[in-house]
Amino acid sequence: MVTALLAPTTRPAPTAAARAAELEARLGDPGDPGNPLGFAALLRADEQARRFDAGEDALDGFGGSAEFVPVELGGRLDSVPGLVEVMRPVFRRDVALGMGYGMTSYMAASDVWTEGTPEQQARLAKVLLAGGRAAIAQPETTHSNDYVRSQVTARRVADGLLLSGGKPAINNLDRAEALVLFCRTDPEPGSRSLSALLFDPRELPLGRARTLPRHLAVGLRGCRFAGLEFDDCPLPDGALLGPPGSGIEAALRSFHLSRTVMSALAVGAVDTVLRTAAGFDQSHRPNGWGAARASAARTDTAVAGAFVNVLLYDSFAAVALRALHLLPEQTSVYSAALKYLMPRVLIETMYELSTVLGSGIYAREGSLGIFQKHLRDVPVLSLGHAGTVACQATVIPQLPWLARRSWFAEEPAPAGLFRLRDPLPPLRTERLSLACDRDSVSAELLAGVAEEAAGRGRVLAVLRELVALLAEQFRELREQVLELEEHPAAREVAGFALVDRYALLLAGASVLGVWRHAQGGDDPFLADPSWAAAALHKVARRLTPKVPALPPECEARILQEVRIRFSARHSYDLWNTPVSG
Structure with a gap:
């Protein structure tokens, strides 16, 4: 449950539909070869396997990261359909831009809005509202694709945790100011074997964490996937996101x-x-x-x-x-x-x-x-x-x-489930x-x-x-x-x-x-x-x-x-x- 720690703006934010229309106008005609945010420019970036910087700058000017932060924490996120409506203009243009700029941050942040302490929520909200990025190293499942399969283990010591193992492909790792990482804290299988952590990867001690070379895939060439390996890397107990063993849930x-x-x-x-x-x-x-x-x-x-x-x-x-x-x-x-x-x-x-x-x-x-x-x-x-x-x-x-x-x-389901513009109650993640x-x-x-x-x-x-x-x-x-x-x-x-x-x-x-x-x-x-x-x-x-x-x-x-x-x-x-x- 999100805790309201940052005062929302006093002026009501435009609706998701209005924000989507504003973003569409900012991005301009994608077919115009002279448009620095058009297809010609983004395809050049894709050919060189680099981020579409002009697109990211435009989204920063729009305040795009606020879309991933709940209104209770000072952002614009008031409904999940609203988030999709605002981000669709980006995905119409460039999936890699949409993933690299923000949806990776959103996937990491959604765990924090759901499981984090008020202090963790406030800290991540501050990062995102300032235009920073978050990354996530999701847990492997029995049916995970090999693209993401790996394992990180954490064992408890007197003053915190020691991490070992690695994750091969984490989007935005090179610039993330917050990383949500799922790791195994109990060697025995079961519903309490995984925990989630939240920390700033830039603060990991040298020699205990190593960034692996960039992983370049056929798709999403504008995203930067890199691996991270740990060798008895210490983290404080305060890095735990939720209670120990709650990672699977x-x-x-x-x-x-x-x-x-x-x-x-x-x-x-x-x-x-x-x-x-x-x-x-x-x-x-x-x-x-x-x-x-x-x-x-x-x-x-x-x-x-x-x-x-x-x-x-x-x-x-x-x-x-x-x-x-x-x-x-x-x-x-x-x-x-x-x-x-x-x-x-x-x-x-x-x-x-x-x-x-x-x-x-x-x-x-x-x-x-x-x-x-x-x-x-x-x-x-x-x-x-x-x-x-x-x-x-x-x-x-x-x-x-x-x-x-x-x-x-x-x-039958309520009529509001099928009416796109009907108002929605607040998201209650504890009921998922x-x-x-x-x-x-x-x-x-x-x-x-x-x-x-x-x-x-x-x-x-x-x-x-x-x-x-x-x-x-x-x-x-x-x-x-x-x-x-x-x-x-x-x-x-x-x-x-x-x-x-x-x-x-x-x-x-x-x-x-x-x-x-x-x-x-x-x-x-x-x-x-x-x-x-x-x-x-x-x-x-x-x-x-x-x-x-x-x-x-x-x-x-x-x-x-x-x-x-x-x-x-x-x-x-x-x-x-x-x-x-």
């Missing part, structure tokens, strides 16, 4: 935040990839979109399908983000399922869009160069504790509890459960079956069919999960496939909820059944071969919206906000 709780936030921010990069493909398509038709070309039908399908994928995934992301505030006890499943779907939906979408560019995908400069950069950067976000297998392993043991106690018995036996989001599928949508037409008719089909798939999933309880030996192997089905159904339920609660709202496209039918159609096709065909007017309406937003310079996510360029 702290990490699992913070995973709810980091998995959800990073998954939602990835949408920004795919937004740019879609915009790049749409612009390429328009420019390579003799008379723009007014004239067809030989491959027009295939290209139209690819572009429309990519837009639907963005809306499908962003619906789940928006619901998972808002659930952190509204349904914190249920987010252990939502955060892991959302992160699991990122490679399946977003990364696959980017590769599908590469067919629109053809050989243009190999361009490393200009507006097309950003396409290839995002292709390299976004997959890196799925590594480590948030990797595919780690996320599946998080959900598998919770499936039997959900099947027995919640599915087909739970009340390590596991849960409730799921209100999937209940939206059953509510959709019971409620007849107003209006007529072929698209609405197919939408109703798809909702009923997904509800039946949900019923079959419950039966399969319950059957597995009688065959424990097959549970883990079969469980991975069941998590896949469950994640898709959660995404479908989120789409249905966003569409249903957009009726009568201020965005006529979100209230249109075309995108919702197309999104549920994609979900259903991954679950069963028996899927009703979409009416042709469905793709036509979606393609029309793609072109409207491109021409009007609006984002392709649910927010549909103005973008620069």
Whole structure:
């Protein structure tokens, strides 16, 4: 729980939407070759594997680090969805800038806001509000990627702790003024074997801590990953973040935040990839979109399908983000399922869009160069504790509890979970459960079956069919999960496939909820059944071969919206906000 130690500013801060718009304007048109914050400049930095300094300076001028500090501590962080809304303009432009400038600091800080003492919170808030950086060395899990696997141990001595071991890849280590590090404090396995530490890595004694050479990856070349090795390195007891042995609980709780936030921010990069493909398509038709070309039908399908994928995934992301505030006890499943779907939906979408560019995908400069950069950067976000297998392993043991106690018995989620602009209560991190036996989001599928949508037409008719089909798939999933309880030996192997089905159904339920609660709202496209039918159609096709065909007017309406937003310079996510360029 964050303790209010620093007085907030007396003048109310602008809303997240206003701050996002201000940041978008500061960054300017990314396609302008003369813009020092544009694609040309950031691609030069990426080619040289260096930080995009001009971008970091612009974010400093905006006061970007205040976005990671709660308002109670003098910052601007008042909601997790608000943080994502403000940072999406950065991720639309450069994932490495977003990670290097701030999201690494946020991931470290979220542990401190959750577990730290008032003094630790105040100290880190001071660092961040002054423009400093924090870093995090996260714990390895059973299913961690080798990219982050390692171990640091700490043994107690009379005047504190002695650290040994190492971490091979820590982002921002070279400039961090605060490091959150998870280490093993008990050699025996168990829930009390890990502890978290908070200290300034610049103050480590010489000869007891050694920085390893920079680790350069294919993606996020603008980030500086370096390793750190300890040799009986002393730290005082005051470095402990939370009680000794509380590291596992702290990490699992913070995973709810980091998995959800990073998954939602990835949408920004795919937004740019879609915009790049749409612009390429328009420019390579003799008379723009007014004239067809030989491959027009295939290209139209690819572009429309990519837009639907963005809306499908962003619906789940928006619901998972808002659930952190509204349904914190249920987010252990939502955060892991959302992160699991990122490679399946977003990364696959980017590769599908590469067919629109053809050989243009190999361009490393200009507006097309950003396409290839995002292709390299976004997959890196799925590594480590948030990797595919780690996320599946998080959900598998919770499936039997959900099947027995919640599915087909739970009340639907509150309407505010699906309404993007509804106010949210404060984040209560102490209510983020390590596991849960409730799921209100999937209940939206059953509510959709019971409620007849107003209006007529072929698209609405197919939408109703798809909702009923997904509800039946949900019923079959419950039966399969319950059957597995009688065959424990097959549970883990079969469980991975069941998590896949469950994640898709959660995404479908989120789409249905966003569409249903957009009726009568201020965005006529979100209230249109075309995108919702197309999104549920994609979900259903991954679950069963028996899927009703979409009416042709469905793709036509979606393609029309793609072109409207491109021409009007609006984002392709649910927010549909103005973008620069």
